[in-house]
Structures are given as C-alpha cells and as structure tokens.
Amino acid sequence: MVIAIGFEGSANKLGIGIIRDGEVISNCRRTYITPPGEGFLPKATAEHHRANILGLLHESLMQAKVQPEDIDVVCYTKGPGMGSPLVSVAVVARTVALLWNKPIIGVNHCIGHIEMGRLVTKSCNPTVLYVSGGNTQVIAYSNQKYRIFGETIDIAVGNCLDRFARVLKLSNDPSPGYNIEQLAKSGVNYVPLPYVVKGMDVSFSGLLSHMEEHAEELLKAYTAADLCYSLQETVFAMLVEITERAMAQCESEEVLLVGGVGCNERLQHMMGAMCAERGATLHATDERFCIDNGAMIAQAGIEMFHCGMITPWEETTCTQRYRTDDVTVKWRS
Structure with missing residues (x-):
C-alpha cells in the first residue's frame, strides 16, 4: 500500500491531496x-499560496487521518504553469520531503490531469481533450508517451473565456468560466464569430480580439447572455471537431475530458453527442477532479513511484514550459 501526498499550485488554485492506492482520502483546495x-x-498568486499552504497542509492531513510518517512519497507540480506560484509550492514540497525524510517526485501538471481522469472514470485508452486556462491539447497514448495530436497555436480556451468574462466584468467567484457558462444558458441568439481550425490545431486569439474590439456595438444588438452562448458554441465546436479527427486517426472509442474547462456541462453535452454518433463513450468528471487539485498530482506521482521514477534532488526544480510529450510514461504498456 502506497500513500502519496500531492502539492499543486501552477495557477490560482492551491491544492493538496492525499491518495492511498487509488483512493482519494483528501483533496483540499484554496482559490x-x-x-x-x-x-x-x-x-500576488504566489503570495496567496504562501499564505495558505501550511494551513491547507494541516487540513489535508487531518481530513485523510494520516500522519507524516504514513506518507510514502511527496509529489509536486514541476510545470507547466506560472513561475512564482510553482516555485512557492515546490519550496514547501521540498521542505516537507526533507523534514519527513521521504522521496520526492516532480509531476507534469498535464499528466496529473490525465491520470486523475483515468483513475476516476476507469477509462482504458481514451483520446484525451485537455482544456484549461493555460492549456488546450488533444492527446493520445502511444509508445510510452502521451502524444499531442492537436493544440492551440496561441491562447488556451480557458484563457479566451476568462478574458471575455473580464470584458463583461463578470465575477471571478468561483471562476469566470463558470459564470460565463451560467449566463450562456439564457442566451437565445447566436452571433456569428470567427471559427479557426487549422488541421488538428485551433486558434482563439483572433476570436477573442474580435469580441473585445466589437463588444460595445455587439452589446447594443445582443444581450451579454447571447454573447456568452455564442462564444461557448463556437469554441466548443472547434474542440469537438479536432477531437473527433484525432479519434478517427487513433481508431479510438473513448474520449476523456480533463482540465478546468472540462467540467463545463455544455462542452460535455456537445462532446457526448459527437461520441454517440460514433458509437463511442465520453468520460468526464466534476469540478472536484477537473479543476486543478493536489490529488491528481499525488495520483500521477504514485504511478511514477511504482516505476521507480524518483526525482533526483538536484532536479527538483520547476519549469514553466513542460510539454506533455516530454515525459516517458513508463507505467503504461
């Protein structure tokens, strides 16, 4: 039996989770x-993480009902993400590993999402759509790598949604993307918007610029709800298109949605409709596991730990640009 603790802080979510052989026994988070x-x-994000991390660590241990001596391995997000928040959390993870005399593992954030999704949904070998504030990728496993079949060529879909929420001055509580989703439910008029798919890749920056530049005149002809509805329909259609193309290429019969945008109900509905037409299965989770969390880092760390992929102390650094396909996936055959 292996117990792993995971530290996540690559963006504005600070998470600490503990997993015991595939069972999530704590998953605490501060935003x-x-x-x-x-x-x-x-x-400012790094300051938030530093101010909250020790209290969150205590809460996570209490919730899991474990002591430091019960922990077998300490895992932390190595990247990708924002530099200062990443480093702030990594410093605590390294300190804990030293104090508790435990091995440490630096985890790729994207792979944390994938392995958590596979654990929770029991999906076998899915085509993965990873969508968040900082990442947009279509991924499939092949020959000990998570291969990227398509991705954004500029900004991530979550960043696109978040930045438009700022134009509308929507609340960031609990998240701007969530508030766009709720407002979009009352939208009735579709506004034609730029739709940019280039082969297996997508582009959102032109669409965002168009909406930012024309927001004032658009809001005279349409409601904010109409604009949110139209934005979601457009960007999600782009994502469904490239995911279906990757499924055809991989002869896949499963789709796994991961990342913060992956808990959007409209995206799940559109992806589910595509899967139903292909006789495929959609796997998705809720906000507990889609949104950045410490448990996903612990789960990926456990997989690496079982393969002996302990991070040498001199390599327990962080990198803002850490590609999904940079990691050798030794735990899958």
Missing part, C-alpha cells in the same frame, strides 16, 4: 479570486 474585470498576476 485566489481577484475582483471582477481583473486577472491574477504571478506575484
């Missing part, structure tokens, strides 16, 4: 929320 119309900056 840095900024005023409406504002994003989160690295320095």
Whole structure:
C-alpha cells in the first residue's frame, strides 16, 4: 500500500491531496479570486499560496487521518504553469520531503490531469481533450508517451473565456468560466464569430480580439447572455471537431475530458453527442477532479513511484514550459 501526498499550485488554485492506492482520502483546495474585470498576476498568486499552504497542509492531513510518517512519497507540480506560484509550492514540497525524510517526485501538471481522469472514470485508452486556462491539447497514448495530436497555436480556451468574462466584468467567484457558462444558458441568439481550425490545431486569439474590439456595438444588438452562448458554441465546436479527427486517426472509442474547462456541462453535452454518433463513450468528471487539485498530482506521482521514477534532488526544480510529450510514461504498456 502506497500513500502519496500531492502539492499543486501552477495557477490560482492551491491544492493538496492525499491518495492511498487509488483512493482519494483528501483533496483540499484554496482559490485566489481577484475582483471582477481583473486577472491574477504571478506575484500576488504566489503570495496567496504562501499564505495558505501550511494551513491547507494541516487540513489535508487531518481530513485523510494520516500522519507524516504514513506518507510514502511527496509529489509536486514541476510545470507547466506560472513561475512564482510553482516555485512557492515546490519550496514547501521540498521542505516537507526533507523534514519527513521521504522521496520526492516532480509531476507534469498535464499528466496529473490525465491520470486523475483515468483513475476516476476507469477509462482504458481514451483520446484525451485537455482544456484549461493555460492549456488546450488533444492527446493520445502511444509508445510510452502521451502524444499531442492537436493544440492551440496561441491562447488556451480557458484563457479566451476568462478574458471575455473580464470584458463583461463578470465575477471571478468561483471562476469566470463558470459564470460565463451560467449566463450562456439564457442566451437565445447566436452571433456569428470567427471559427479557426487549422488541421488538428485551433486558434482563439483572433476570436477573442474580435469580441473585445466589437463588444460595445455587439452589446447594443445582443444581450451579454447571447454573447456568452455564442462564444461557448463556437469554441466548443472547434474542440469537438479536432477531437473527433484525432479519434478517427487513433481508431479510438473513448474520449476523456480533463482540465478546468472540462467540467463545463455544455462542452460535455456537445462532446457526448459527437461520441454517440460514433458509437463511442465520453468520460468526464466534476469540478472536484477537473479543476486543478493536489490529488491528481499525488495520483500521477504514485504511478511514477511504482516505476521507480524518483526525482533526483538536484532536479527538483520547476519549469514553466513542460510539454506533455516530454515525459516517458513508463507505467503504461
């Protein structure tokens, strides 16, 4: 029996989770929320993480009913993500590993999402759509790598949604993307928007620029709900298109949605409709596991631990650009 603790802090979510052989026994989280119309900056986000991490660590251990001596391995997010928040959390993870005399493992954030999704949904070998504030990728496993079949060529879909929420001055509590989703439910008029798919890749920056530049005149002809509805329909259709193309290429019969945007009910519905037409299965989770969390880092760390992939102390650094396909996936055959 292996017990792993995972530290996640690559963006505005600070999470610490503990997993015992595939069972989530704690998954605690704190979110840095900024005023409406504002994003989160690295320095202020790192300050939030530093102010909350020790209390969250205590809460996580209490919730799991374990002591430090029960922990077998300490796992932390190595990247990708925002530099200052990543480093702030990694410092605590390294300190804990030293104090508790435990091995340490640096985990790729994206692979944490994938392995958590596979654990929770019991999906076998899915085509993965990873969508969040900082990442948009279509991924499939092949020959000990998570291969990227398509991705955004500029900004991530979550960043696109978040930045439009700022234009509308929507609240960041609990998240701007969630508030766009709720507002979109009352939208009735579709506004034609730029739709940019280039082979297996997508682009959102032109669409966002168009909406930012024309927001004032659009809001005279349409409601904010119409604009949110139209934005979701457009960007999600782009994502469904490239996911279906990857499924055809891989002859896949499963789709796994991961990342913060993956808990959007409209995206799940659109992806589910595509899967139903293909006789395929959609696997998705709720906000407990889609949104950045410590448990996913612990789960990926357990998989690495079983393969002996302990991170040498001199390599327990962070990197803001850490590709999904940079990691050798030794735990899958």
